[in-house]
Amino acid sequence: MSNVSDVIIVGAGVIGNATAYYLAKRGLRVTVLEKSEYIGNGGSSRNGGGVRQSGRHPAELPLVMYGVKNLWVNLSDELGMDVEYYQEGNLRLGKTPDHIKTLENLTNSAASGGLDVRMIDYKEAQSICPYLSDEVIGASWCPTDGHANPMLTTLAYYRAARRLGARFVSGAEVVEIRKLGGRARLVVTTDEVYEADTIVVAAGVASNKILETVGLRVPMNPALLECLVTEDCPPMFYQMLGTAMADFYGHQSKHGSFVFGGTTGYEPYTTYGGTPPATSGSAPGTCRGIIKYFPVLRDLKIVRTWAGWMDDCADHIPVIDTPDEVAGLVIGCGFSGHGFGISPTAATILAQLAVGETPVLDVSRFKYDRFKVRT
């Protein structure tokens, strides 16, 4: 088979797969090279599934709002697979006046970006989700937030792109990008050389290793995030949940199980490589957080815990850009722990950048060269 295509995408996470889909839909010849033997084996199959606008960085807010309005609503139909998208709102809960202050700040920032999000009292929160602990005193409420199944979304984009003729090669580790005639053109894996007019690097936290071969580097580090899932139980509530202190976040899935994530405070202290290890202290801490806000869930059984790496950028927002330094290259990485909700929009834009179109939204905040040195 010929190794020449219009676009090569490095990385078959949700960003790479979705970009492949939008490009294949335009009739382009696309090749996706994935280092792992498994499609979507990075953060994309390991995340909490949040499709949230509230709490987002002001620069990211327009992208995720665009996605919620235009892309997520039809995604299951478009991809021919139920991605289990629920748009039942996001409750971010608080128990103390300090928590409420934190929530108010987040709410004001998002509302000034045009998002429908507001503070509500315990009574209103209780009317939305009757299972709350009565220690909750208030919450922020964003009715258009939601969640989806990240494994299905990632595989749905893969399946749809593959059906449109995109070529996926797994077990294909990219080790170098080479220029030809001043443009990035050749993509070298451990056993093949591929060629394309445009190369999209969407390799998550491992993107730097590839970008460095053409002299580029995004200031980002790996950080370990962890999740757990419970046995299934009858439907209780379908809001996305979070707290002012980020003790935990999560939701009930279509299947009936609850998926929760939490933080330990030690996320950046990790060594990237291999299967991300679930640490012993994380899930118990998340359980304590959950029980404090949802005592009714205390007897629910945990069936599995897992972990994944996020690609945490210095300013916690991604790079989505065609860098001036290297013609023929598109970068989409550094999604900093919130790349799932934004993925349909980010990939739409990456596909536009790959064909030289003006993106549907302004992406100047996500430029590669925004990181200026201190002096």
Place this chain on the structure above:
Amino acid sequence: MSAVDRTRDIGEYVPAQDDDMIVCRCEEITKGEIRRAVHDGMYNVHEVRRLLRCGMGLCQGQTCARLVKSIVARELGVRSLEDATARAPMRPIEMSVFANDGGGE
């Protein structure tokens, strides 16, 4: 690790008599669903499991993991495949028990 081109032709999905057989009892996934997933591009147990949830229920695949693996391998025409990853806890455990590990402030 070797490269696997997902455009590799593995032939059409051909319905079989035992396609209705339940393979994963926790999540009620049939042999036919697993076989169809392979033909939809899920070329290993990880992807099949993420798509269908087989082996992700209460027993976490302790009953069906080997069977799922052999069905996927046969469909692909390969001799062996890697196992899916096992994760803690070993047995389902109540949140309140898990929470009680003495950690936290």
